[in-house]
Amino acid sequence: MKIPTLTIVGVGLIGASIGLAARRRGLASHILGVGRQAANLERAQTLGAIDAWALDMPAAVHRADVAVFCTPVDAIAGQVLEAAPGCKAEALLTDAGSTKAEIVKCVEERLPTHIAFVGGHPLAGSEKRGPDFADADLFQDRVTIVCQTSRTRAAALEQTAAFWEALGSRVRIMAPEEHDRSLAVTSHLPHLAAAALAAVLPRHLSDLTATGFRDTTRVAAGDPSLWTAILLQNRQPVLAALREFEACLIEFQAALETGTPAALAALLDRAKKVRDALGN
């Protein structure tokens, strides 16, 4: 795969990491960054994540053979639809948003039929923001989910998978709704739990936190506006995951209230088995 022009919309941590990975792997002849903040784009260029940059989003996407949208989840669909009409006929549009069902549905309802949009989500990231934290190896050996719907053409699906694989990741293909139900459990619920743990910490106890607290709450440092949009776009699956979590907390609570070691140990055993299976 060799992309004549790769346009990256949004050169934050994810967008700039895509640029660095594409450059290191010789995936694109020309990497064009586009965004709203010249300083950020300039910085991404200095870091070598993009060859050039522009502020006119639709025009930059029109020049693309592949364009990847790395903007907040509540901006992606609108930007794709705004840019689509002037795209090259054979252009491929994909994204890196953390939610998929609403984005894909919204885009597919209104996208001109000759344009291919295939949703993607690399399961890699950080609580940090901006091109300074970009990493050419961010996607290496990480899973990227690529979304297939009844509208998705085989060639576009294959090309999208090849794009994310070329950046180093292992591709899993699934329906947008399955993505969202899965990520509600593996990412959105943990974020919410971490945020709640941080939120209930009284200030005077900060000094008494150790690595356990810090690991458990690390993701709570993520950007609140990005996460508000993610949680709202995936409301129903997140609420379902939250109910399961609360039910498990109630099991813990009952075991504590009755002082039943066997019940507590069984819960902790189950958790340890699951966690051990994940490795570091």
Add this chain to the structure above:
Amino acid sequence: MKIPTLTIVGVGLIGASIGLAARRRGLASHILGVGRQAANLERAQTLGAIDAWALDMPAAVHRADVAVFCTPVDAIAGQVLEAAPGCKAEALLTDAGSTKAEIVKCVEERLPTHIAFVGGHPLAGSEKRGPDFADADLFQDRVTIVCQTSRTRAAALEQTAAFWEALGSRVRIMAPEEHDRSLAVTSHLPHLAAAALAAVLPRHLSDLTATGFRDTTRVAAGDPSLWTAILLQNRQPVLAALREFEACLIEFQAALETGTPAALAALLDRAKKVRDALGN
């Protein structure tokens, strides 16, 4: 401070780390390890954490000028009381248990008055177990809580603080009950939340976890029997912390159910501020 004989009861991760730290800092002339498993003690000696070892716990403590109990929280008080009668008159006994109120109360009720026991808890550790994971720098710049009660003599308190400071840690003095209420929020509740997150992960979603899930649930790999004892010894404060946490989750739930971006953002903002203040 120079301890003629330091006895370490239990040479797991914490006990062996105390040995390594004491040796590196020249804190003791002789470091004696005692435990139930010869293989573990042999390994601790090979690693340089102890100079010699024994299987007779009371006898090993009787030789000590300072003895530190690094065994599970439900074993400490019994061991201290078992060993105390034959101790040197000027001996200091301390511990590294993750709970304090029950241990200190149980020991103080029955300890001969000429023996000093001052509870301690270094806020450092790992989900790993055993001397192979010991680290001479484990306590460096970490807080160790040293417990003062109405029975604690000033000289013993000072000596205990000096001991933990000599291992590199910053000492905070507080009542056992304050320790337990604090740690319920900063350590025991996060453990419980991490375990519940891991417990509700369906096996088929393991592949779709990324660093966020792994960080958030890392402590759930901790030993279930150690944690069962910790949670049970600190039941009431943990239940109180759990209720606060559940109330915060219900706020999240309400914000999601009503789809209120401002309410979600406010919760995530509060969490981010707390987490950012902790650093990495």
